Amino acid sequence: MTTGERQNKRWWLRWLLVAAAAALPLAVAVPFVYMQAGLLARHDARGAAEVVMRQADAIFAEADRLAAEMAPQAGKSCAEADSTLHDAAFQPYFRAIVLVRHRVLYCSSITDAFTLPLAQLLPDSAVPPGRSFHFVPGTPMVPDRPAVMAVRLDAAGDGVIVTVDGRYLRDLLDAVGGSGRYRIGIESLDGRQGLAGRRAGVPPPGASSVREVVSTIYPFRVRSLADAALLAEYRKRLAGSYAPFVVLLALLLGYLCHHFLKYRFSLVAAIRRGMRRGEFEVHYQPVIDLRDGSCAGAEALMRWFRPGLGAVRPDLFFAVAESSGLAIPLTRHLFKLVGRDLRRCPMGPLFRVGLNITASHLVEPGIVDDVARLRKVVGSGAADFVLEITEREPLPPIEQVYRNMGVLSASGVKLAIDDFGTGHSSLAYLERFPVDYLKIDRGFVAAIGTDAVNASVLEMIIGLAARLGVELTAEGVETHGQRDYLAAQGVHYAQGFLYARPMPIEALRAWVDELRGGPMPAEP
Structure with a gap:
């Protein structure tokens, strides 16, 4: 792929991500509006049901009261009860008042004496003694208009129907x-x-959004369901309310994404330029042998100093390099800088220099040539090398990895797993791959002397290394207490601010010479 094609691909990718970020508020707002509209509709449907319930309770209460007042007329002749029935029937809501004797209707407020069995009027209802209410599609006098019958019967079947x-x-x-x-x-x-009402009808059976209110006084309930048109109205109203905020948020997210990607892509280009322009340097942090206090080696740490901007945090530019395919080129640049330093300032054949590499680099066949080229540049006797495999990505158990490890080990290069226990490494790593060192992450070292879980994990790592015969290097040692604990537990090497901060190669050489001729540096 040419440079122009790569730039064009990056351009399309950047704008695709910007569009996705800008569309995110819309993707969240649409289901939110639907959900909110459903909640409002269900809330209003319940409110409507409660309004109907209150009014219906009031109507049924009037019917119940009138039935109780008319109950003493049951059993009287129609002539005796006629005036009372006619007076009561002129109240609102009521169609008729009917007297019942032995479960037979015999007198009505709107007709003369008649005979109609109660079972014929309410054929589908078992009318118990006491108070009951019944919905009917019609009555004998008005068969095409529904009604509700409030019935009061005694044990003998005498009573009244309102x-x-x-x-x-x-x-x-x-x-x-x-x-x-x-x-x-x-x-x-x-x-x-x-x-049901005349216009819309009752909610269909099984509808999921039906709101139901049950009367606490009478044996009936009100069921209400918001119509689809009302839901659409709520959605439209909510969409109009949220639209300005969604648009503003979309523009903001799109701008922030564009700014971030511009910075990120510009940082990728800056890393490439930085390697060409010599903006990267290597600083070395001493590694101390805890058994005798001597300096056994140093870890080579890449540092980036941008003109006019100063130092860039290593975790920032390493993360960008790994995600953009620059990890291996950056590691090769590290090898080049280390080779230049050691050629100018050799440290001795027993001095081990640790070099961080990624798992993807160890998979490539070119890793062997990269290391061989470095050793050729520095010459014999300048230093020994330890490849520290970082844990940010897993190391696949493929044949090429075993072959590369075998060739490197045979040539005298040592292998270490960096920050063991914090990334993808596990006991399976130690069983599959021939490693010489495990580097204990600073997080475990910081837990020494505490009750934190990391302290227990540290003990497990130390015990595991002892059983497997693998040497340990502790990172981030900052106190004498940590150093003494590690030495007592059989940890072989340590590095950290207790001994020295990372420094250029000339300062490292002077530091090592001073250490060999004088006491250990005091704790900062």
Whole structure:
């Protein structure tokens, strides 16, 4: 792929990510609006059901009261009860008042004496003694208009029936339901009998968003369901309310993503330029042998100093390098700089210099040539090398890895797993791959002397290395207490600010010479 093609690919990728970031608020807002509209519709449907419930309770209470007042007329002749029935029937809501004797209707407020078995009037209902309510599609005098019957019977089957005209309840349902805004109905608790408004009807069986309110006084319930048109109205209203915020957030996220990617891609280009322009340096942190206090080697650490900007944090530019395919070129540049330093300032054949490499670099056949080229540049006797495999990506157990490790080990290069226990490494690593050292992460060292979980993990790592015969190097040692604990536990090497900070090669050489001729540096 040519340079132009790479730049074009990066350009399209950048704008694709910017578009995705800008679309994220919309992707979140759409389901949120749908969910919020559903919640509002269900809340309003319940409110509508509660309004109907209060009004229906009031109507049923009037019917129940009138039935209780008329109950003493049961058993009297129609002539005796006629005036009382006619006076009571002129109250609102009621169609008729009927007297019952031995479960037979015999006198009505709107007709003369007649005979009609109660079972014929309410054929599907078992009318128990006491108070009960029944929804009917019609009555003998008005068969095409529904009604609700409030029935009071004693044990002998004598009593009274107050008929509530269904027109009042239907008017109530239509008024609350609006022009099809809700599908709302009143029904018995078993759902077998009920009454619906004229416009929208009752909620269908099994509808998931139906709100239900049950009367605490009478045996009926109100079921209400917001219509699809009302849901659409809520969605439109909410979408209009949230649209300015969604647009602003989309623009903000798009801008931030563009800014971040511009910086990231510019940082990738800056790393490439930095390698060409010599902006990278290598600093070396001494590694101390805890058995005799001597300096056994140093870890080579890449440092980037940008003109006019100063030092760039290693964790920042290493992360960018790894994600952009620059990890291996950056490692080769590290080898080049180390070779230049050691050629100018050799440290001796027993001095081990640790070089960080990624798992992807160890997989490549070129790693052997890269190391051989470095050793050729520095010449014999300048230093020994330890390749420290970082744990940010797993090391695949493929043949090329075993072959590379075998060739490197045979040539005298040592292998170490860096920051053991914090990334992808595990006991399987030690069983599969021939490593010489394990480097203990500074997080475990910092837990020494505490009750933290990391302290227990440190003990496990030390015990594991002892059983496998692998030497240990502790990173981040900052106190005499940590050093003494590690030495007592059989850890072989240590590095950290207790001994020295990373330094250029000339300063390292002077530091090592001073150490060999004088006491250990004091704790900072």
